[in-house]
Amino acid sequence: MSTRKRVALALSLVAAATAVSLTAISLASAGDEHSMTAVAAEATGRFHNLDAAKAAGYSVLVTDVNGLTCIADPHGAGGMGVHYANPAYLGDGGSIDATKPEALVYAPNADGQPKLAALEYILFGSEWTGGRNNPPTLFGQQFFYTPGQVPDGIPNRFGLPGFWSLHVWIWNPNPSGMFQPWNPGVKC
Numbered sequence: 001m002s003t004r005k006r007v008a009l010a011l012s013l014v015a016a017a018t019a020v021s022l023t024a025i026s027l028a029s030a031g032d033e034h035s036m037t038a039v040a041a042e043a044t045g046r047f048h049n050l051d052a053a054k055a056a057g058y059s060v061l062v063t064d065v066n067g068l069t070c071i072a073d074p075h076g077a078g079g080m081g082v083h084y085a086n087p088a089y090l091g092d093g094g095s096i097d098a099t100k101p102e103a104l105v106y107a108p109n110a111d112g113q114p115k116l117a118a119l120e121y122i123l124f125g126s127e128w129t130g131g132r133n134n135p136p137t138l139f140g141q142q143f144f145y146t147p148g149q150v151p152d153g154i155p156n157r158f159g160l161p162g163f164w165s166l167h168v169w170i171w172n173p174n175p176s177g178m179f180q181p182w183n184p185g186v187k188c
Contacts, residue, residue, distance in 0.1 A: 036098070036139045037178070040119055041170050043099035048116045048171075050084075050106065058084040058104050064157040070108065070188035078176065079186035080167065081107035081117050094127035096138055107172055107186040117172035117186065125162035136164050141179045 047053035062083035063069050072079040085103040089095075102122040106114035123136055123143065135142040143164035146156050156162075167181050174183040 037168055037170050040098045040101070040139075040168060044101065044104065044116075044119060047104050050114055050116075053084060053104055053116075057086040057088050060085040060087055062103065062158070065155065065159045066157075068188075072186075072188040073182045077182035078184035079107070079188045080181065080183065081105045081186050081188070082114055083120065085122075090122060091124060091127065094123055094129070094136075096121060096123065096136060098138060101168075105167065107183070108188065115172070117183070118167050118169045118174075121166045121168070123164040124160075125164065128164055136166075138166055139168065139179070141166060144181060 047056070047058065061069055062071075062085050064071060069082050070079065071081065071083065083103045083105050086100075089097075089100050089102045101119035103120040104116060105118040105120055107117035109115045121138055121143070125145070125148070128136055130136060132145060135145065137143065143166045146158075146160075146163055146165065148160065148162040149155055165181070166179060169178050169180075169183060172183065172185065174180055174185065176182060176184060
């Protein structure tokens with residue numbers, strides 16, 4: 001094969017790969033929630049293996065201010081599970097990418113072993129220029145806001161500045177809804 005044909009073939013492959021990537025991004029921002037989350041599921045499916053997730057940068061185990069790793073609602077709405085954050089995606093200037101969640105959420109299975117359950121997208125309040133009345137959205141859903149301090153001046157349970165977050169329960173069904181933060185089926 002001539003050099004000219006090889007270059008043309010290579011350019012065709014690059015164009016096809018770009019078209020596939022743009023299609024995936026388009027799917028993540030239009031259509032019903034299940035087709036949109038399919039893009040995220042495809043991008044994160046390999047993280048059912050926790051070692052693969054850690055190797056890909058999801059290496060920061062998130063704890064609350066009491067050192068708890070499995071996050072549950074103290075009011076009984078359910079649990080979230082164990083969060084592993086990717087520092088490269090946290091604090092990245094407010095970028096929201098369906099294929100790159102800031103954290104992966106693992107729920108303990110019946111044997112107590114971590115099972116990939118949800119994705120969590122996180123933006124620090126200082127990164128979001130839309131303000132409190134214009135929350136960020138992904139998959140057609142608004143992010144939830146967690147203030148840096150609760151009304152009585154006590155820091156939030158993670159000791160973090162205010163942040164926006166959206167959980168997407170694509171690997172473990174949530175009876176409360178795919179995008180709700182607490183899953184009654186998750187027990188810590």
